[in-house]
Amino acid sequence: MRRRISERLLWRCGRRWSRSSSSSSSVSTQLLRNIGISAHIDSGKTTLTERILFYTGRIASIHDVRGKDGVGAKMDSMDLEREKGITIQSAATHCQWGEHHVNIIDTPGHVDFTIEVERALRVLDGGVLVLCGVAGVQSQSLTVDRQMKRYDVPRVAFVNKLDRAGADPWRVIEMVRKQMALNAAAVQVPIGLEERHVGVVDVVSGRSFLFEGARGEVVRVGDAPTEVRDLVEAKRVELIERLSDVDDDIAEAYLDQGDVDDDALRAAIRRATVRRQFVPVFMGSAFKNKGVQPLLDGVVDYLPSPVERDGIMALAVDDGEREVPVECDGSEPLLALAFKLEESRYGQLTYVRIYRGTIRKGGTIVNVRTRKTTKIPRLVRMHANEMEDIDAASAGDVVAMFGVECASMDSFENAADARGLAMSSMFVPRPVISLAVAPKKNNKGGTSNAMDAFGAALQRFAREDPTLRVHVDPESKQTILSGMGELHLDVYVERMLREYKVECDVGNPRVNYREAIATRADFDYLHKKQTGGSGQYARVIGYIEPLDDGEADDDLDEPFEFVNNVVGTNIPPEFIPSCDKGAREAIARGHLVGAPIEGMRVVLTDGVTHAVDSSDMAFRAAMHGALRSAIEKARPAVLEPIMSLEVTVPAEFHGDVLGGINQRRGLITSSEISDDGGTALVAADVPLALMFGYSTDIRSISQGKGEFTMEYKEHQPVTSDTQAALIKKYQEERAAKLKEKK
Known part of the structure; x- marks a missing residue:
C-alpha cells in the first residue's frame, strides 16, 4: 500500500501539465478545488503561488516577487506591486494537478488591503494559511484566521521558510493551537x-520527499532517513x-x-478538515522550491x-430574506x-462565483438587486492579468465576465427562471484614516480635463474597493478620501497618477474620530414655526441611550438603532420615517x-401633532432638534481609533522600541525575545493619531532592520486633555470658515 502511494505522489510531483488541459471550460465539480492563499505580509504567499504555477505547467519559469529580474511574479501584474514587493490586489488563476482543476486566488498580506482577503474567502471553498517558520503566528495571521472562521472556510496550513535561520515548525504549530485555538497537527x-x-517526510505514509533539480522539479521519493524516524512515529501518534x-x-x-491504516488515516484527515475540526500542517520552503508538490x-x-461545502444559504429577497439552502448542481437554475x-480597457471585468446552475456566453442574466437584465458578451477564465475565453461554466466554478454593469456583491440569476434569490454580502471594515485630495492644475490640458479624470478615477476606485x-466635506467643499491606512490611500493617489495622469495635491492625514454618549437622556422637544400661511408643528418625546458593546455592529457604517414605541396615533404612522430620518441627520455630525x-439607540415613546401644521418636514426637524439637545445631556465623548501594532526588530533594539511606543501612549500587550536571542517581538495597542511617521522612526531606531504592521482594533474614548484640545481645534476651524464666508 505504501509503495503504491509513493508512486502516485512521485507521478504527480514529476508531471508537467499543458496549458490546453487547464483551460477547459468543462470542469467536473467533484474534481474542482477553489482555494485562497492567505497569510501575514512577507510570509511567502505570492512566492508559493509562483511555484504552484510552475509545477503545474501554467508558467514556464519562476520569477522574483520583487521584480528584480525585470519580470516579477506572475500574480503581481501591477507595476506598483512589483516595485513595492507586496500584493495590492487579489489575483485569480487556475491550474491542473493530476485530474483536479484548482482555482487559486492569491491575496494581499498587508492589513490595509484586507478587503481583498475578505472578498476572496467569502466565495472560496478552502484556504491555504501560510505561516513563517521563524516568526510563526503574526498579527495578520490572526486576522486571516478570523476571516476564515467568519465564512466557515476549511484550511490547510503551510509552515514556510524552513530554510531560514531560527526556523522552528513545532513552535509555530503550538502558536497555531494556542493563539488561533485550532486543532492542528503536522502531516x-x-x-x-x-x-x-x-x-519532508509524510507522517501518514512514512515516505520521504527530497527536492532536487535547479527548480526543485525533480522529487525523489524513498524511505524516511534514520535520524527522523523516531520523530515521524511520534508525530504520527x-x-x-x-x-x-x-x-x-x-x-x-x-x-x-493500536494503529490506523494509512488510507483510513487520510480519510479521517479529510473528514475532519472538511468539517473544520482539524487543520493539517504541511512544511517546506517555497523560495527554495521545497515542499510545494506535496502541499498540492x-x-x-x-x-x-x-x-x-455545507450550510450554503441564499436569501429570498421577496420573502423577508428567508434563508434558502443552495445545492451545488449545474442543472438547477443559475445563482452566481x-x-x-476591475476596470480594464475592454470595460468592467466582473469576477463571479457560481453557486448553482450554469452561466453561458451570450446568455441573459438578471441582477437580483436592480432587476435589470443583461446579456453576457464574453466569459473568461483569469490567469493573473491574462484571459482565456470559455463558452460556459457550471456550479462551483470561479470565472469572470465582461460587459455586465453591477456592484460588488450583486447576485445574478437566469432571466428566464429568476426566483429572487441572492447571496449574502461580506463584512466590510470601516475606514480609519482620511486625506483631502484635489487635482493639481493642469497647465497643458486645463483644469476641467484634470477634474474629469479625477472624478472618473475616484468613481472607479470606490466601486472596486468597498473600504x-x-x-465632499460640506463645510470645506474638499474631496475627502477615507481608507484603511496610509499605504492604502498612498497607493490610490499613486494609481491616479499612473492610470489617469492626474497628479494630486494631498492634505495631511486625518484620523477618523467618532463621538458617543455615555448615559441615557430624555427628550421632550417641540418644533413650532409660523411664518404666515401653513406653519410647522411637531412634538416628539422619548429618550436616547448607549448601545451595549455586543449590540454595536461593526458591520454597519454608523451603529445606530431607532425604536418606535409610540402607542396609538399621537404621531401618525406616516410621520415615523421622518422621525427616523431626522435622527440620522442629527447623528451624522456631533457637536x-x-x-x-x-x-x-433612539427610542420614540410619544408625541403631539397639529391638524394643519404637522408635516414630514416638521417631524424631521423636531427629531433633529430633540437629539441635538439630548446628546448634550448624555455626556458625549470623543472616540479615537486604536490600532494593534506589532513590531519585529533585532533584540538589541528592544528597549528603544518599548520607549518609542510608550511615548505614543501605547499599551504594551506582549513583549518577547526569540529563543535564540536574535529577534524581539513587541505587540501593543496604540492611538492612530500618534502613529504618523512611525515608519521613519522605526527605521531610525533599528538602523533599518525593523519592521511593523498595524491593524484597526476598536474605537476608545480619548483622554480628557486630548478631548479638550480636539474640541478647541474644531471650534477654531469652524470660526475660521465662518469668517471666510462673511
Missing part, C-alpha cells in the same frame, strides 16, 4: 532545518490522537488496533470540492455572486468635533 516532518533543509478527539471512527480503530497533493486530498470588480470611501455619533 509532515522536515528533513533538516535552516541551511540543511532538503525535504500525535496526529492520530488529535484526530481521535473529533473523529469517532479513528478513535475506535486506534483503541482496538494535500489541497486535492484534504480540502473540499464545492459539492462538499459578483465578488470583485475606500469618497465624500464636539463634528464626527459621526455612533453606538446609540
Whole structure:
C-alpha cells in the first residue's frame, strides 16, 4: 500500500501539465478545488503561488516577487506591486494537478488591503494559511484566521521558510493551537532545518520527499532517513490522537488496533478538515522550491470540492430574506455572486462565483438587486492579468465576465427562471484614516480635463474597493478620501497618477474620530414655526441611550438603532420615517468635533401633532432638534481609533522600541525575545493619531532592520486633555470658515 502511494505522489510531483488541459471550460465539480492563499505580509504567499504555477505547467519559469529580474511574479501584474514587493490586489488563476482543476486566488498580506482577503474567502471553498517558520503566528495571521472562521472556510496550513535561520515548525504549530485555538497537527516532518533543509517526510505514509533539480522539479521519493524516524512515529501518534478527539471512527480503530491504516488515516484527515475540526500542517520552503508538490497533493486530498461545502444559504429577497439552502448542481437554475470588480480597457471585468446552475456566453442574466437584465458578451477564465475565453461554466466554478454593469456583491440569476434569490454580502471594515485630495492644475490640458479624470478615477476606485470611501466635506467643499491606512490611500493617489495622469495635491492625514454618549437622556422637544400661511408643528418625546458593546455592529457604517414605541396615533404612522430620518441627520455630525455619533439607540415613546401644521418636514426637524439637545445631556465623548501594532526588530533594539511606543501612549500587550536571542517581538495597542511617521522612526531606531504592521482594533474614548484640545481645534476651524464666508 505504501509503495503504491509513493508512486502516485512521485507521478504527480514529476508531471508537467499543458496549458490546453487547464483551460477547459468543462470542469467536473467533484474534481474542482477553489482555494485562497492567505497569510501575514512577507510570509511567502505570492512566492508559493509562483511555484504552484510552475509545477503545474501554467508558467514556464519562476520569477522574483520583487521584480528584480525585470519580470516579477506572475500574480503581481501591477507595476506598483512589483516595485513595492507586496500584493495590492487579489489575483485569480487556475491550474491542473493530476485530474483536479484548482482555482487559486492569491491575496494581499498587508492589513490595509484586507478587503481583498475578505472578498476572496467569502466565495472560496478552502484556504491555504501560510505561516513563517521563524516568526510563526503574526498579527495578520490572526486576522486571516478570523476571516476564515467568519465564512466557515476549511484550511490547510503551510509552515514556510524552513530554510531560514531560527526556523522552528513545532513552535509555530503550538502558536497555531494556542493563539488561533485550532486543532492542528503536522502531516509532515522536515528533513533538516535552516541551511540543511532538503525535504519532508509524510507522517501518514512514512515516505520521504527530497527536492532536487535547479527548480526543485525533480522529487525523489524513498524511505524516511534514520535520524527522523523516531520523530515521524511520534508525530504520527500525535496526529492520530488529535484526530481521535473529533473523529469517532479513528478513535475506535486506534483503541482496538493500536494503529490506523494509512488510507483510513487520510480519510479521517479529510473528514475532519472538511468539517473544520482539524487543520493539517504541511512544511517546506517555497523560495527554495521545497515542499510545494506535496502541499498540492494535500489541497486535492484534504480540502473540499464545492459539492462538499455545507450550510450554503441564499436569501429570498421577496420573502423577508428567508434563508434558502443552495445545492451545488449545474442543472438547477443559475445563482452566481459578483465578488470583485476591475476596470480594464475592454470595460468592467466582473469576477463571479457560481453557486448553482450554469452561466453561458451570450446568455441573459438578471441582477437580483436592480432587476435589470443583461446579456453576457464574453466569459473568461483569469490567469493573473491574462484571459482565456470559455463558452460556459457550471456550479462551483470561479470565472469572470465582461460587459455586465453591477456592484460588488450583486447576485445574478437566469432571466428566464429568476426566483429572487441572492447571496449574502461580506463584512466590510470601516475606514480609519482620511486625506483631502484635489487635482493639481493642469497647465497643458486645463483644469476641467484634470477634474474629469479625477472624478472618473475616484468613481472607479470606490466601486472596486468597498473600504475606500469618497465624500465632499460640506463645510470645506474638499474631496475627502477615507481608507484603511496610509499605504492604502498612498497607493490610490499613486494609481491616479499612473492610470489617469492626474497628479494630486494631498492634505495631511486625518484620523477618523467618532463621538458617543455615555448615559441615557430624555427628550421632550417641540418644533413650532409660523411664518404666515401653513406653519410647522411637531412634538416628539422619548429618550436616547448607549448601545451595549455586543449590540454595536461593526458591520454597519454608523451603529445606530431607532425604536418606535409610540402607542396609538399621537404621531401618525406616516410621520415615523421622518422621525427616523431626522435622527440620522442629527447623528451624522456631533457637536464636539463634528464626527459621526455612533453606538446609540433612539427610542420614540410619544408625541403631539397639529391638524394643519404637522408635516414630514416638521417631524424631521423636531427629531433633529430633540437629539441635538439630548446628546448634550448624555455626556458625549470623543472616540479615537486604536490600532494593534506589532513590531519585529533585532533584540538589541528592544528597549528603544518599548520607549518609542510608550511615548505614543501605547499599551504594551506582549513583549518577547526569540529563543535564540536574535529577534524581539513587541505587540501593543496604540492611538492612530500618534502613529504618523512611525515608519521613519522605526527605521531610525533599528538602523533599518525593523519592521511593523498595524491593524484597526476598536474605537476608545480619548483622554480628557486630548478631548479638550480636539474640541478647541474644531471650534477654531469652524470660526475660521465662518469668517471666510462673511
